[in-house]
Amino acid sequence: MLQPNILLTCTPGVGKTTLGKEPASRSGLKYVNESDLAEEGQLYDGCDEDYDGPVLDEDRVVDEVRKPDERRWSYGDFHGCDFFPEHWFHTAFVLRTDNGVLYKRLETRGCNEKKLQDNSHCENFQPLYEEGIASYREEIEHQLFRNNPEELENNINQILKWIEKWIKDHSS
Numbered sequence: 001m002l003q004p005n006i007l008l009t010c011t012p013g014v015g016k017t018t019l020g021k022e023p024a025s026r027s028g029l030k031y032v033n034e035s036d037l038a039e040e041g042q043l044y045d046g047c048d049e050d051y052d053g054p055v056l057d058e059d060r061v062v063d064e065v066r067k068p069d070e071r072r073w074s075y076g077d078f079h080g081c082d083f084f085p086e087h088w089f090h091t092a093f094v095l096r097t098d099n100g101v102l103y104k105r106l107e108t109r110g111c112n113e114k115k116l117q118d119n120s121h122c123e124n125f126q127p128l129y130e131e132g133i134a135s136y137r138e139e140i141e142h143q144l145f146r147n148n149p150e151e152l153e154n155n156i157n158q159i160l161k162w163i164e165k166w167i168k169d170h171s172s
């Protein structure tokens with residue numbers, strides 16, 4: 001069965017891991033989380049002192065997800081997407097949330113001040129969406145979701161509906 005490659009993305013802390021796992025387990029698509037993948041293969045390229053954390057080695061991430069013999073994943077959550085090959089994704093779902101909500105979540109996670117400020121800025125001005133998805137892959141479908149407790153089930157259902165339709169349209 002053909003499967004779509006789906007990207008779920010947002011500013012860290014907005015909620016892609018929480019939202020992402022559910023449609024994957026309900027649809028049977030193989031799901032990969034950026035942090036888990038990087039951790040598993042130690043796909044890092046040094047450490048960022050300002051952020052107090054490792055730097056993702058984007059080339060090795062791409063190599064990993066494109067391994068020729070096994071389809072490493074078809075549904076993944078990643079903070080960025082511009083390092084993936086041009087035609088990799090069939091769709092992208094972008095999550096947004098209120099800045100105040102995000103700030104509190106990141107504070108709870110124990111993020112340092114720079115990370116708090118930068119991620120809040122990122123959510124406010126949405127460079128990830130505007131520079132990433134919208135301009136980088138204009139031709140793929142993309143949808144913007146609000147991520148809050150009320151919308152969670154609705155978001156899951158919309159993703160499931162998209163998967164179901166894609167598979168139906170691509171099976172002969």
Ligand code: DAT
Nearest residue numbers: 012013014015016017018105147148149152
């Ligand atoms: P991300 O993977 O984007 O870094 P996450 O899924 O780990 O984010 O979620 C960050 C925190 O926010 C976590 O404590 C769970 C909470 N959260 C996620 N989605 C939510 C939602 N729809 N409603 C309320 N809280 C949510």
